[in-house]
Amino acid sequence: MADDDLVFKALADPTRRFLLDRLFVRDGRTLTELESELDMTRFGVMKHLRVLEEAGLVAARKSGREKLHFLNPVPIRLIHDRWIDKYTERRVSALTELKSELEERK
Amino acid sequence: MADDDLVFKALADPTRRFLLDRLFVRDGRTLTELESELDMTRFGVMKHLRVLEEAGLVAARKSGREKLHFLNPVPIRLIHDRWIDKYTERRVSALTELKSELEERK
DNA sequence: ACTATAGGTGACTAAAAGGTCACATGTCAA
DNA sequence: TTGACATGTGACCTTTTAGTCACCTATAGT
Known part of the structure; x- marks a missing residue:
């Protein structure tokens, strides 16, 4: 395996x-x-x-x-790095932060 | 589910x-x-x-x-955020970067 | 020493997931 | 409009996985 x-x-x-x-x-x-x-x-x-x-x-x-x-936590970070490159990371994390902010207001 | x-x-x-x-x-x-x-x-x-x-x-x-x-890529980022908090992120990503650097030298 | 407590193994059953096939629909291009 | 192409559905079989149980070993504490 x-x-x-x-x-x-x-x-x-x-x-x-x-x-x-x-x-x-x-x-x-x-x-x-x-x-x-x-x-x-x-x-x-x-x-x-x-x-x-x-x-x-x-x-x-x-x-x-x-x-x-x-x-x-290391294997978790490796998953992240596999499909999120450095260039899109900023954009994506901005999105997910927005998402969690919105959910806190519920 | x-x-x-x-x-x-x-x-x-x-x-x-x-x-x-x-x-x-x-x-x-x-x-x-x-x-x-x-x-x-x-x-x-x-x-x-x-x-x-x-x-x-x-x-x-x-x-x-x-x-x-x-x-x-958004769901992938959410996995990351679930088990890696902002404080340990720096430390962990430093580790994984070191790991990939070492592997490139093989 | 004795007894309760914490953890470990192998066999077993039931449910879920991976993969294929016969058959079917919609779209392109001459 | 006919034939080839791209995708879709439901039934089916096989393999994998989750969970339990009877039974076992080791440590703590009185």
């Missing part, structure tokens, strides 16, 4: 994106902590975390009997 | 990413033109283009009996 394929496949699932969202707010969380926020068994969450880890989106470190999970 | 789900699902397939790559180089291509670059029947390619279109990653316009396809 190609290197980037793991990243995109990992991002394809809404549960995994939710996990990244939680780690974006604060990382260093354990499996059990993440599981408690999801309507799913521990095994399901464990599988998802493994997929994220193999994709390099999450880095994990064992600490005693716990396993701590951290978000790695 | 959630709005962003369509985008991530669309990006999960390597054939669809290849299509985006081709449109990134030059867009306004027809189905037949894109098909000729892939080892797949026209129907497969058509399905993929439809998925990309529904995700908003590709915009299409009919011109006579042809259908022209264009790349829309």
